[in-house]
Amino acid sequence: xxxxxxxxxxxxxxxxxxxxxxxxxxxxxxxxxxxxxxxxxxxxxxxxxxxxxxxxxxxxxxxxxxxxxxxxxxxxxxxxxxxxxxxxxxxxxxxxxxxxxxxxxxxxxxxxxxxxxxxxxxxxxxxxxxxxxxxxxxxxxxxxxxxxxxxxxxxxxxxxxxxxxxxxxxxxxxxxxxxxxxxxxxxxxxxxxxxxxxxxxxxxxxxxxxxxxxxxxxxxxxxxxxxxxxxxxxxxxxxxxxxxxxxxxxxxxxxxxxxxxxxxxxxxxxxxxxxxxxxxxxxxxxxxxxxxxxxxxxxxxxxxxxxxxxxxxxxxxxxxxxxxxxxxxxxxxxxxxxxxxxxxxxxxxxxxxxxxxxxxxxxxxxxxxxxxxxxxxxxxxxxxxxxxxxxxxxxxxxxxxxxxxxxxxxxxxxxxxxxxxxxxxxxxxxxxxxxxxxxxxxxxxxxxxxxxxxxxxxxxxxxx
Ligand SMILES: [Fe+2]
Numbered sequence: 516x517x518x519x520x521x522x523x524x525x526x527x528x529x530x531x532x533x534x535x536x537x538x539x540x541x542x543x544x545x546x547x548x549x550x551x552x553x554x555x556x557x558x559x560x561x562x563x564x565x566x567x568x569x570x571x572x573x574x575x576x577x578x579x580x581x582x583x584x585x586x587x588x589x590x591x592x593x594x595x596x597x598x599x600x601x602x603x604x605x606x607x608x609x610x611x612x613x614x615x616x617x618x619x620x621x622x623x624x625x626x627x628x629x630x631x632x633x634x635x636x637x638x639x640x641x642x643x644x645x646x647x648x649x650x651x652x653x654x655x656x657x658x659x660x661x662x663x664x665x666x667x668x669x670x671x672x673x674x675x676x677x678x679x680x681x682x683x684x685x686x687x688x689x690x691x692x693x694x695x696x697x698x699x700x701x702x703x704x705x706x707x708x709x710x711x712x713x714x715x716x717x718x719x720x721x722x723x724x725x726x727x728x729x730x731x732x733x734x735x736x737x738x739x740x741x742x743x744x745x746x747x748x749x750x751x752x753x754x755x756x757x758x759x760x761x762x763x764x765x766x767x768x769x770x771x772x773x774x775x776x777x778x779x780x781x782x783x784x785x786x787x788x789x790x791x792x793x794x795x796x797x798x799x800x801x802x803x804x805x806x807x808x809x810x811x812x813x814x815x816x817x818x819x820x821x822x823x824x825x826x827x828x829x830x831x832x833x834x835x836x837x838x839x840x841x842x843x844x845x846x847x848x849x850x851x852x853x854x855x856x857x858x859x860x861x862x863x864x865x866x867x868x869x870x871x872x873x874x875x876x877x878x879x880x881x882x883x884x885x886x887x888x889x890x891x892x893x894x895x896x897x898x899x900x901x902x903x904x905x906x907x908x909x910x911x912x913x914x915x916x917x918x919x920x921x922x923x924x925x926x927x928x929x930x931x932x933x934x935x936x937x938x939x940x941x942x943x944x945x946x947x948x949x950x951x952x953x954x955x956x957x958x959x960x961x962x963x964x965x966x967x968x969x970x971x972x973x974x975x976x977x978x979x
Pocket of ligand 1: 865
């Protein structure tokens, strides 16, 4: 981020000086004004990231100044912190009523101001570009709330009833759904249930707008899993505060969950890598093969625009693709000479053995299919099933190309490593015959990028 720009408005030079010292660790460029009029001139001419204002000043008060900032479409997005020596609940309430993003008593400024600034700026960043789906049958509500939410930094998609909302939700996953309770057609209660039954939407927070008299229904809906309800009429500033709070809680939970999943995934990958290394230790020629194939396959997949999720599946499938060799007898696996037909048939079984090994693991079906299809060929000449073209799982097609490249450019018990150029020539000649054309094209891009460098798995195909 560029240097943030703050404005401090206070009629006391001593207070301005003290605050500048408190703010020094933030590293912001600080503009100062001694009253609201001077503050307004700066606000009108300078883009600001934050405004801190005193309340009691000659001329307009800080509360009136804050109210002006929040009503002015050009500045309504700019967060305002009120800094005041008035510390009663009523004073604090009045600050929030005029749209302040935070209220810091002067007596606590030394300890509270910097954390509060960080919190406010985080919240602003959080609202930026977050998509709210606003569902309300009243055109006026959609228009006024939509404008208010956009001014607060949100993106807004609107629907006039439940049916229209469900249509929007077929193609869009918003960050939060804000809906009316009573609508013609599907009512809010039914709509909530329908939304929550859709897997892709299950974690999207829902906020319901209701009247005071709907309290009993609302309590039931909270039990059913909506995040919050707000009673109409609600001021846009209060609504924005509620939505930001929910999104920041959601964001926090998501971060915790992401960390937990990443730790779990690393543990799984660590165990799989150890297992594969133990298997490959039987044969010095194929030692490191699976990790190397995985590294190449992930490099290729980057050129195919794989998502992080698909990348994770490919990572596991790549590491496990030859796991079935655990069932191949040593005298066949390690045989230096040419294999007999029967021995070759025995080696081929590794693709079905891997499927048997992985079958009991829940959620591994696509990994299993990908691992067991790495010897299938585009023209149907491969094994074990003789699948053709797009019948072969995409990940299996990528691993096939990576597997051939790694095998050709590594020493084998029966021959020395071939050059990278020879392997690339063979793969290029096999484009659309033995190998998926799209995968070969992506492979060639990868090879051009890292020609001759043999990557290891876990680095997204980037060399060590
Ligand atoms: Fe294999």
